[in-house]
Amino acid sequence: MRNGKLLMMVAVAALFVTGVVAQSTQKMRVEKEKLYGDTFNPRQKEYANHVGFNDLHIQAIRHIMPEGDNSRLNVIVHHHCKGYDDGTFTCLMFPTGMKDQDKPHGFEYIIPTDQYNTLPAKEKRYWHYHKTEIPRAKAELPDLTDEELQALLPALNETYGKVIYTWKLGDEFPIGEPHVLIVQDLPDL
Numbered sequence: 075m076r077n078g079k080l081l082m083m084v085a086v087a088a089l090f091v092t093g094v095v096a097q098s099t100q101k102m103r104v105e106k107e108k109l110y111g112d113t114f115n116p117r118q119k120e121y122a123n124h125v126g127f128n129d130l131h132i133q134a135i136r137h138i139m140p141e142g143d144n145s146r147l148n149v150i151v152h153h154h155c156k157g158y159d160d161g162t163f164t165c166l167m168f169p170t171g172m173k174d175q176d177k178p179h180g181f182e183y184i185i186p187t188d189q190y191n192t193l194p195a196k197e198k199r200y201w202h203y204h205k206t207e208i209p210r211a212k213a214e215l216p217d218l219t220d221e222e223l224q225a226l227l228p229a230l231n232e233t234y235g236k237v238i239y240t241w242k243l244g245d246e247f248p249i250g251e252p253h254v255l256i257v258q259d260l261p262d263l
Contacts, residue, residue: 130155130163134211136260137182138169138243139253146243147263153182161186163233169243180239180252190234202257205231210262 130153137151152172155165162185166178190201207213208231215223237255241248 129157130165130215131217132165132213132215134208134213136207136211136263137167137237137255137257139239139255140260144261144263147260149243154178155182155184160189161233162189165235167237167239179241179243179248180237180255182235182237184233184235187232187234200254200256201234201236204233204235207235207257211257 132153132155133150134153135150136147138146138149140146149169152168153165154168155163157163162183165182165184167180167182168176169179170176184204185201190198193201208227215226218226235257237257238252239255240252241250
């Protein structure tokens with residue numbers, strides 16, 4: 075009988091502790107303000123459960139390393155981006171087109187200015203400032219209306235991007251090591 079009472083007391087104590095922990099855990103959860111949504115992707119509301127890279131579509135030149143002549147600088151690279159609540163984006167980069175079998179050759183990681191400011195000085199050289207690079211790359215956002223574009227540009231201008239390629243344009247497969255493309259060092263067209 076004594077073991078039964080002891081077991082019951084332990085069970086009640088465990089339930090009490092579990093309830094207290096659950097309550098304090100709920101109090102500790104603080105909803106972070108979503109930094110993307112209406113501005114970064116006004117249509118995400120239509121595809122709220124879709125996790126693909128369709129949040130933002132950007133077309134830009136000056137995103138391919140020139141080899142020999144500068145003609146590759148004119149290649150339009152399609153960026154298909156996924157936005158995250160912390161204000162960052164990951165963009166798959168398609169330099170060969172937008173047909174069904176085109177494969178991404180790299181990605182661009184985009185961070186807001188406040189995150190860029192926390193980077194070590196040695197790292198910052200790999201990142202380009204979009205306020206200056208968007209016009210240089212003749213970037214277009216073809217899926218947005220003018221109103222949506224005007225709402226997005228001020229926020230997008232205050233971001234930085236780092237471009238990483240896993241293979242070279244013209245190679246059949248990704249061969250060799252990935253490389254970081256220093257976009258701001260590419261020549262103007």
